[in-house]
Amino acid sequence: MKILKDINKANDIKNVSPDCMDDLAQEIRNFILEKVSKNGGHLASNLGVVELTMALHLCMNFPEDKLIFDVGHQAYTHKILTGRKNDFDTLRKFDGLSGFPKRDESDADSFNTGHSSTSISAAVGMVAARELRGSNEKICAVIGDGSMTGGMVYEAFNQLSRIKSNLVIILNDNEMSIDKNVGGVSRYLNKLRVGEPYNDLKAGVENILKSIPDVGEKMAKGLKRSKDSLKTLFVKGSFVEEMGITYIGPVDGHNIKEMTRTFRKAFKLNKPILVHVKTVKGAGYKYAEKYPEHFHGVDPFLLETGKSVNRKTRATNTDVFGKKLCELGAKDNRIVAITAAMAQGTGVNYFQKKFPERTFDVGIAEQHAVTFAAGLAAGGYIPVVAIYSSFLQRAYDQILHDVCLQGLHVIFAIDRSGLVGRDGETHQGIYDDAYLADMPGLKVIAPKNASELCAAFEYAAKCDGPVAIKYSRGFAYRGLATNKDFSDESAEIISGSIEIEEKNSSLDDKKDTSGEIKKRVAIIACGNMVEESVKLRDRLISESNIEPLFVSGRFIKPIDEELLKNLAGKFDIIAFAEETCEAGSYGERAASIILDELSKMCSGEKFDTGCSKENIRYPKILNFCIKQDMVRQGSVDELRNELGISADMMYETIVKNL
Numbered sequence: 001m002k003i004l005k006d007i008n009k010a011n012d013i014k015n016v017s018p019d020c021m022d023d024l025a026q027e028i029r030n031f032i033l034e035k036v037s038k039n040g041g042h043l044a045s046n047l048g049v050v051e052l053t054m055a056l057h058l059c060m061n062f063p064e065d066k067l068i069f070d071v072g073h074q075a076y077t078h079k080i081l082t083g084r085k086n087d088f089d090t091l092r093k094f095d096g097l098s099g100f101p102k103r104d105e106s107d108a109d110s111f112n113t114g115h116s117s118t119s120i121s122a123a124v125g126m127v128a129a130r131e132l133r134g135s136n137e138k139i140c141a142v143i144g145d146g147s148m149t150g151g152m153v154y155e156a157f158n159q160l161s162r163i164k165s166n167l168v169i170i171l172n173d174n175e176m177s178i179d180k181n182v183g184g185v186s187r188y189l190n191k192l193r194v195g196e197p198y199n200d201l202k203a204g205v206e207n208i209l210k211s212i213p214d215v216g217e218k219m220a221k222g223l224k225r226s227k228d229s230l231k232t233l234f235v236k237g238s239f240v241e242e243m244g245i246t247y248i249g250p251v252d253g254h255n256i257k258e259m260t261r262t263f264r265k266a267f268k269l270n271k272p273i274l275v276h277v278k279t280v281k282g283a284g285y286k287y288a289e290k291y292p293e294h295f296h297g298v299d300p301f302l303l304e305t306g307k308s309v310n311r312k313t314r315a316t317n318t319d320v321f322g323k324k325l326c327e328l329g330a331k332d333n334r335i336v337a338i339t340a341a342m343a344q345g346t347g348v349n350y351f352q353k354k355f356p357e358r359t360f361d362v363g364i365a366e367q368h369a370v371t372f373a374a375g376l377a378a379g380g381y382i383p384v385v386a387i388y389s390s391f392l393q394r395a396y397d398q399i400l401h402d403v404c405l406q407g408l409h410v411i412f413a414i415d416r417s418g419l420v421g422r423d424g425e426t427h428q429g430i431y432d433d434a435y436l437a438d439m440p441g442l443k444v445i446a447p448k449n450a451s452e453l454c455a456a457f458e459y460a461a462k463c464d465g466p467v468a469i470k471y472s473r474g475f476a477y478r479g480l481a482t483n484k485d486f487s488d489e490s491a492e493i494i495s496g497s498i499e500i501e502e503k504n505s506s507l508d509d510k511k512d513t514s515g516e517i518k519k520r521v522a523i524i525a526c527g528n529m530v531e532e533s534v535k536l537r538d539r540l541i542s543e544s545n546i547e548p549l550f551v552s553g554r555f556i557k558p559i560d561e562e563l564l565k566n567l568a569g570k571f572d573i574i575a576f577a578e579e580t581c582e583a584g585s586y587g588e589r590a591a592s593i594i595l596d597e598l599s600k601m602c603s604g605e606k607f608d609t610g611c612s613k614e615n616i617r618y619p620k621i622l623n624f625c626i627k628q629d630m631v632r633q634g635s636v637d638e639l640r641n642e643l644g645i646s647a648d649m650m651y652e653t654i655v656k657n658l
Contacts, residue, residue: 003027009083010062010108013054021256025050029284032076035088037303040422041099042073044282044295045144048174048253052142052277053077055259056170059267060138063107068123070143072100072113072426073297074172082108092422094634099423114426115391116364117150119143120169124156127167138168138267145173146341149363160272161244168266169245169274172253174281174292240274249276254283293344314478317453317471321413322347324454325384328461329355335461336376338362338385340369346386346415366391370398370410377408382461386413389429389470390420396435399466404439407465411457417446417470418528418579419640424633429470430626434584436468437557443467444556446527446578446586448499450476452554470556472528472579474636479534480552499552500563519658520571520617521546526553526586529577529624532640535647536577536654544655553578556586564590568597569616573654577624577645587623594621620657624650 003020004027007013016024028050036043054077056067062082069075079097080088084106090096101109111122123141130137147153148171160167240247246269251262259277266273282288287306288295300309329335329351336358339348343361352359362369366387373383392399392414403410417429436444443463447453453471460467521540525533530552540546549571551563567574574594576587601616624645631639640646644653 004031004080004085007081007085010081011057013057013081018257021054025054025256026284028054028077028080031080031085031088033285033303035091036076036298037301039089039091039093040297040299040301041092042076042296043285043298044288044292045074045174046076047285047288048279048281048283049074049142049172050077050283051254051256052170052172052259052279053081055256055263056140056142057081058256058260059263060140063110065138066110066123066126066140067108068111068119068126068139068141069101069113070119070141070147071116074142074144075101075109078108079106082106092424092633094632094638096633098633100426112426114424115394116147117143117152119147120156120160121152123167123169124160124163127163127165131163131165138166140168140170140267142170142172145171145175146364149341149365151365151367157240157243157245163272164270166267166270167272168263169272170263171249171274171276172279173250173276174253174279245272245274247274247276249274250278251275253277253279314475315450316474317450317476318345318347318415318473319350320450320453320476321386321415321457321471322350324457325351325386325413326354328457329358332382332461333358334380334382336360336381336383338369338373338376338383340364340366340387340391342386342388346388346413348386366395367398370395371402373410374398374402374406374408377403377410378406382409382411384411384413384457386415388416388427389414389418389432390416390427393431393435399436399442400439403466404442407441409464410466411460412466412468413457414468414470416473418472419631419636420473421636421639422633425630428631430579430581430631432468432470433556433578433580433586437584437589439466439557441465442557445469446554446556447471448477448525448527448530448552448554449480450478452552470527477531479531499554500549519546519573521548521573521575521654521658522551522567522571523548523575523577524551524553524587524590526556526576526578526580528579529645532645532647533577533650536650539647539651540654543651544658546658553586553590559586559589559593561593564593565597568594569601569618571619572617573622573657574619575622575624575650575654577650579626579645581626582623585623585625587621587625591621591623594619622650622653622657624653 003016003024006015029047032043032046060067067078069078084097087097092099098105100114101112103109103112110126113119119141120143123139126139130139143153248262248266252258262275266275280289281292282295295306298308301307302309325335325337325347337348337351338360339346340362341364343349343352343359348359360372362372369385369387373385376383392412414429414432416427417432420427420429433444436442443466445456445467447456447469453469453476456469460469523533523537533550537548537550540548576590578586580586582588598618626643628643631643634642637646641649644650
């Protein structure tokens with residue numbers, strides 16, 4: 001690191017000789033490869049913007065100027081250039097460097113990002129603040145072409161057209177989002193990529209016209225206003241300039257001199273500018289260039305081969321879903337699949353290969369995806385919308401207004417529900433219970449294992465109304481053989497039911513060797529937390545001589561009120577285990593039902609539960625869930641320990657409360 005060793009704080013790059021910039025870019029690229037190959041992280045997107053980020057740093061001053069990265073996963077070079085290179089060994093680790101921009105990590109990070117299509121709206125807000133304040137800092141948003149499919153971009157453009165001061169938007173065009181870009185916006189950008197001759201010719205013609213005495217200026221303005229101008233010939237339908245935003249480009253995104261020259265000009269113009277920069281995702285690493293979608297987000301890998309260090313040993317929940325969806329699609333041609341630019345990440349790619357005509361990739365547009373699904377359902381099809389939990393929350397109103405209020409048969413396959421680990425607070429799927437629990441007519445299922453995940457989709461396909469099935473990132477749990485299925489014959493009975501594990505299903509009191517009645521514990525675990533709670537159960541049996549009632553909550557909604565009422569008065573501890581925030585959680589709602597029933601028993605209102613008044617047990621309710629506002633990055637095991645919901649932490653809490 002001959003040059004990089006001297007880059008220790010923001011703006012140090014300006015001390016580097018222009019002749020050494022390409023060498024510095026290579027050092028940064030090698031540095032990113034070394035660190036990400038060891039820690040994992042977002043690779044291809046960061047390799048693609050090394051020179052682009054360097055050029056921006058040569059034109060901006062930090063922290064005074066404001067640089068906003070859309071999504072934020074491509075900010076590694078920015079972090080390296082702003083004094084954080086020595087922290088990269090901790091990248092995405094517990095208490096370590098975030099993989100995304102973080103305002104509390106550096107004053108060079110002006111806005112936290114993690115989701116798509118937000119950068120221009122934030123930048124427009126900063127411009128408005130600058131105008132109100134009367135300051136003159138530079139403001140720049142960097143957005144990928146994949147993010148241009150998000151509706152917020154065009155809402156921001158609509159307001160941006162009224163702004164009369166400078167804002168530079170860098171369109172990082174690598175023809176990819178995570179999977180290959182799709183749709184009309186992608187086709188439009190393909191047209192813009194051939195637009196360079198237009199820019200050169202336009203400038204030449206305008207200069208010639210302006211040089212004509214007396215009438216030249218008017219003729220130049222007339223050319224600009226004309227709907228049949230050269231723009232129509234070279235770049236058809238340029239809505240960017242129609243919105244009052246000046247378009248510049250395309251520019252070579254790996255030519256630092258060309259970009260620096262272009263950016264400096266753009267920052268001097270007193271109006272909104274969009275600079276179209278053409279980059280190669282994964283640039284400089286042959287495996288990432290060849291397979292950019294596979295190197296978007298990676299686990300540790302071998303630099304020499306590009307192969308993962310930790311080879312996958314069993315199927316993930318995503319794999320199980322993808323294969324089951326194919327099976328359902330083969331049996332019923334009404335089944336269609338919808339993804340928001342994440343066919344591979346969600347497992348829809350399995351279905352896409354078999355049934356391409358029944359697969360719809362709508363781009364990064366979750367709101368549209370849900371209402372599009374509603375339209376398909378209204379048209380007699382059964383759409384399966386596969387979206388990560390943290391991204392589905394962007395479509396809250398569409399789920400409510402367009403699906404649930406109409407009772408349409410839409411199936412939501414909610415991947416990455418619960419803790420996702422190293423991507424941090426913007427990606428943790430811990431809010432889905434809260435935002436789905438009160439949706440009218442929506443059934444919400446949290447399967448306990450792989451077989452129940454398959455059964456849940458069988459059940460959902462046979463329902464009449466909306467169904468959401470949520471499952472975690474990572475390997476599919478194979479324990480706890482399913483005792484019941486979701487077949488037609490049992491659907492009416494099972495819908496909304498809890499499952500009690502048979503070997504500990506008795507609610508009768510048991511005595512220990514001394515004749516004392518044993519303390520009674522009930523564990524009700526949901527979805528992701530079933531596997532962890534099995535460890536808890538086994539430890540209670542082996543170390544504390546307690547045989548807990550073990551229950552899989554399974555249906556988050558509708559909740560199994562009858563079984564929960566039957567638990568009232570019969571346990572010393574009732575523990576709920578789930579990877580969701582406390583407000584709106586299953587445990588919060590279930591505890592209310594149990595305590596209400598217990599109140600009725602104590603008041604003499606109700607004694608039909610087989611529990612005499614003198615034998616009533618007044619339980620401690622332990623809700624093992626997420627009780628803090630945000631959950632930071634770290635491995636799932638580290639986060640469970642911190643949150644007190646690992647098997648060991650739950651065991652200690654239960655024993656302490658007995």
